[in-house]
Amino acid sequence: MSFAVVLIAAGLAALLTAVLAGLLVLAERYLVTYGVCRIDVNAGARTIEREGGEPLLAALKAEGIFIPSACGGRGTCAYCKVRIVEGGGPVGPTELPLLTEQEVGDNVRISCQCKVRNDLRIVIPEELFLVREYRGVVERIRDLTHDIKELRIRLIAPQAIEFVPGQYVQLEAPAYGDNPEPVYRAYSISSPPSDDAHVELIVRLVPGGICTTWVFTMLREGDEVAFNGPYGEFRLSEDAAREMVWIAGGSGMAPFWSILRHMKESSIARKCTYFLGAVGRRDLFFVDELKRLADELPWFRFVPALSGQDAGEWDGQRGLITEVVDRNLTGGADTEAYLCGSAGMIDASIKVLRAKGIPEERIYYDKFN
Amino acid sequence: MKQSPADKRITERMAPGVLCREGFLGADRRPLAEILDADRSAVVGLGVTHEQLADRLDEVLRKAVAALGTPVEIRPGLMAVFHEGMGRIPCPWGHGIFPKGEVELADERTGETLRFTPLSVHLIGAHGFYQGCGSCYRIDPESLVRIFGLSD
Numbered sequence: 036m037s038f039a040v041v042l043i044a045a046g047l048a049a050l051l052t053a054v055l056a057g058l059l060v061l062a063e064r065y066l067v068t069y070g071v072c073r074i075d076v077n078a079g080a081r082t083i084e085r086e087g088g089e090p091l092l093a094a095l096k097a098e099g100i101f102i103p104s105a106c107g108g109r110g111t112c113a114y115c116k117v118r119i120v121e122g123g124g125p126v127g128p129t130e131l132p133l134l135t136e137q138e139v140g141d142n143v144r145i146s147c148q149c150k151v152r153n154d155l156r157i158v159i160p161e162e163l164f165l166v167r168e169y170r171g172v173v174e175r176i177r178d179l180t181h182d183i184k185e186l187r188i189r190l191i192a193p194q195a196i197e198f199v200p201g202q203y204v205q206l207e208a209p210a211y212g213d214n215p216e217p218v219y220r221a222y223s224i225s226s227p228p229s230d231d232a233h234v235e236l237i238v239r240l241v242p243g244g245i246c247t248t249w250v251f252t253m254l255r256e257g258d259e260v261a262f263n264g265p266y267g268e269f270r271l272s273e274d275a276a277r278e279m280v281w282i283a284g285g286s287g288m289a290p291f292w293s294i295l296r297h298m299k300e301s302s303i304a305r306k307c308t309y310f311l312g313a314v315g316r317r318d319l320f321f322v323d324e325l326k327r328l329a330d331e332l333p334w335f336r337f338v339p340a341l342s343g344q345d346a347g348e349w350d351g352q353r354g355l356i357t358e359v360v361d362r363n364l365t366g367g368a369d370t371e372a373y374l375c376g377s378a379g380m381i382d383a384s385i386k387v388l389r390a391k392g393i394p395e396e397r398i399y400y401d402k403f404n
Numbered sequence: 405m406k407q408s409p410a411d412k413r414i415t416e417r418m419a420p421g422v423l424c425r426e427g428f429l430g431a432d433r434r435p436l437a438e439i440l441d442a443d444r445s446a447v448v449g450l451g452v453t454h455e456q457l458a459d460r461l462d463e464v465l466r467k468a469v470a471a472l473g474t475p476v477e478i479r480p481g482l483m484a485v486f487h488e489g490m491g492r493i494p495c496p497w498g499h500g501i502f503p504k505g506e507v508e509l510a511d512e513r514t515g516e517t518l519r520f521t522p523l524s525v526h527l528i529g530a531h532g533f534y535q536g537c538g539s540c541y542r543i544d545p546e547s548l549v550r551i552f553g554l555s556d
Contacts (some may be wrong), residue, residue: 109422355474377472379486
């Protein structure tokens with residue numbers, strides 16, 4: 036058999052495979068009906084019935100159950116994991132790269148890639164029942180630094196939100212330009228829960244980022260936006276007696292800005308030191324406000340630090356934030372630590388904190404990644 | 405060149421707005437296999453391997469990440485700084501998920517600069533993919549060889 040014949044045969048086989056795959060997709064979309072499928076959520080806590088054929092994520096969303104998802108159901112972010120304890124069928128090829136072996140063993144699935152074809156029993160974190168979809172109007176956009184903006188959003192519907200300081204919402208960036216579908220990105224709420232008619236978010240520009248580019252170049256005051264939430268476990272522990280150390284810089288300040296104002300309003304007087312790291316002066320924001328709070332609140336200590344060579348005249352601490360923590364933190368066995376920021380900063384900080392005697396189980400963090 | 409179904413699927417994921425706003429191909433209209441072939445030939449011609457180049461970038465990435473946003477000297481005259489980014493981005497081949505953020509690498513002697521991400525390092529090392537011409541994170545293998553002094 037000549038090489039040309041082999042090539043032609045291989046090409047025909049590939050073409051046939053592609054045609055069959057296309058036919059299967061069309062058949063599933065237009066011909067196959069699965070009837071009404073029942074989805075049991077958390078052993079009877081909620082039972083929903085949906086016409087089969089749609090992705091599980093979409094089915095749950097349509098019934099008011101929001102699973103965190105950043106990519107809008109395109110199977111790329113791997114956030115929308117749920118446990119399907121019955122009826123899930125085999126794990127699909129688009130799910131496998133996004134799951135660990137342990138997760139596959141635990142029946143964890145990527146809910147946007149997993150279609151409802153029969154009755155299912157699933158398990159989700161209880162707190163997701165409290166997540167709602169919100170619409171609001173951007174009341175104020177202000178530049179906090181050269182690459183960080185603060186959004187203040189007034190809620191339209193529902194008109195109020197209940198959350199625990201430290202939690203986050205997922206802001207929807209609508210389809211625009213080359214971005215064909217809405218995407219969702221997580222931002223910690225920086226406003227205190229007492230102001231329940233608003234949420235404030237601190238957004239740092241990510242080069243090439245779909246959502247942050249939209250916020251920085253297209254979003255205007257008066258525009259209507261959508262988000263869902265609240266999500267997340269990052270919050271103060273209930274151990275009120277322990278001293279706290281907070282470490283964050285840049286947009287990582289957001290949850291602490293909410294927590295600190297909530298503590299002040301609620302007279303929660305836990306001893307706390309906040310280490311704020313930045314490279315240069317142009318990366319700092321809310322410093323005057325934080326210094327005023329440190330003067331006013333006897334339990335709050337504020338330690339800003341700059342790591343760049345171009346800090347100029349600066350009467351604060353100098354060096355990487357991990358070095359500053361190392362120099363200034365004494366003792367630690369009875370301390371709790373709260374961190375928010377990039378994986379690199381958090382991993383480096385954990386090493387320092389552990390060396391200071393803070394046990395790992397009392398180091399709480401919210402990693403950007 | 406005819407695209408295989410697998411390459412077609414990967415190319416679709418590289419389009420603007422799918423995994424990131426600008427995508428991975430820039431203005432490059434060549435099929436994926438052709439882009440990979442051209443860079444493979446260039447790398448072989450330069451006497452290096454994809455893995456070698458990815459290792460050098462990985463070394464820079466680690467040092468830059470450890471400096472927490474502060475510029476760090478990789479060797480005299482070669483400076484790197486890591487700009488953190490929220491979130492993660494998956495490999496278009498489906499081989500894992502990588503943190504966002506980018507490294508800016510500048511050779512102060514020549515004025516040559518390049519930008520790359522943790523995902524770029526993986527794409528070069530594991531797939532020999534340097535991104536399409538005109539993509540914001542396209543890195544010519546020749547640039548890497550020059551910046552890292554691998555041709556000496």
